[in-house]
Amino acid sequence: MGDLQEDDNMEFRGGTLQIATESANNTNRSENSGGSKQNKTPSIANPSVLSGDDSLSSSASSFAVTDARQEPQSTSNTEQPNTVYPRYDVPFDKDSIKDFFTYRRGVVENAIQECITGLLFPEDGEYLGSWLLTEITLWDNEKERIVLLTSRLVMTIKYDFIAMKQLDFRKTYLDDLDTVVIGELVYPPSSLVPERNLRGVRMMWNKGEPLSLKTVWNPFSHDVPFITFASHPIYWHKDGGVEERTTYDMETFAQKLQRAIEAMPSSSCCIHHSPIVIQSYVGLTSLLHNKTSMGFFKVRGKFSF
Structure with a gap:
């Protein structure tokens, strides 16, 4: 108690010095205000999974929370889950996002329909959904990809949105997956790369084995035993409703992937x-690659690629 009184006296003297030139009535009001502030309990942030702990925690109902990118709802007396939402940095601005070919009306819808018709077969399982997402490679390069989900597989498609044709595709069977991680994209503590402030989902089938040096040091390797997706930049700029934005939303894809x-x-x-x-x-190369959005089809001055 002695320490607490000592702290109170120190705070009071500090307040008196700051308002010595004010009137006595103002002094009384400041003292009353200071007393009320002391009675308030400082808010304590919830512990975050982003604190650097490498341990993984499983959850069977991870999506029963509000999307962090939406406006917060009014609080009520009902007890809420102890969830910490990550920050989101909106990529690009409204003007530059219009240079993306996928921003144009009907382009994504037509491309997805073409991929569904030409690449999916009955043996691939029941069709569950389609998205335009950002694939983040082993070397931290962002790539624009169409993603199809069925009850048996995830198909990742490289698509030319200028010529409107398929360039390449890859099938990842759900039976082969041993781990799926959903969370914020972070870098090692010793990394010089700026934080992304972005969430993603990673599908893995390496059964916990480390990557070989041949794979790690080869930026063109196709033997990487995982795929990482994040939301497409257009998600933050589409003016349509929730249903239209869902096509670009990693969270919706991760939710359906988990259910499948x-x-x-x-x-x-x-x-x-x-x-x-x-x-x-x-990450100098990847920073330049991502800053200039080289993995996306867009208008670049007099050229488009």
């Missing part, structure tokens, strides 16, 4: 909710 995995009785895939570590330490 849980619906497979033979699946042994574990779903974790924790930071997704991108092993990039300097």
Whole structure:
């Protein structure tokens, strides 16, 4: 108690020095205000999964929370889950996003329909959804990709949105997945790369084995045993309703992916909710690549590529 009184006296003297030139009535009001401030309990931030802890925590109902990108709802007396939402940095501005070919009305819808018709077959399973997302490669480069989800697989498609044709595609079967991680994209503590402030989902099938040096040091390697997706930049700029923006939303894809995995009785895939570590330490090449959006089809001055 002695320490507490001592702190109070120190705070009071500080207040008196600051308002010595004011009137006595103002002094009384300041003292009353100072007393009320002392009675308030300082708010304590919830512990965050982004604190650097490498441990992974499983969750069976990870999506029963409000999307962090939406406006917060009015609080009520009902007890809420102890959830910490990440910050989101809006990529690009309204003017530059219009240079993306995928921003044009009907382009994405037509491309997705073409991929569904030409690439999916009955043996691929029941069709569950389609998205335009950002793939983040092993070397931290962002790539624009169409993603199709069925009850058996995830198909990642490289598509030319200028010539409107498929360039390449890859199938990842859900049976092969051993781990799915959903969380904020982070860098190692010693990395010089600025924080992304962005969430993603990573599908892994390496069964916990580390990557070989041949794969790690080859930026063109196709043997990387995981895929990482984030929301497409257009998500933050589409003026349409929630249904239109869903096409570009990683959270919706991750939600349906989790349900598809849980619906497979033979699946042994574990779903974790924790930071997704991108092993990039300097990242000058990827920073330049991502800053100029080289992985996206867009108008660049007199040229389009």
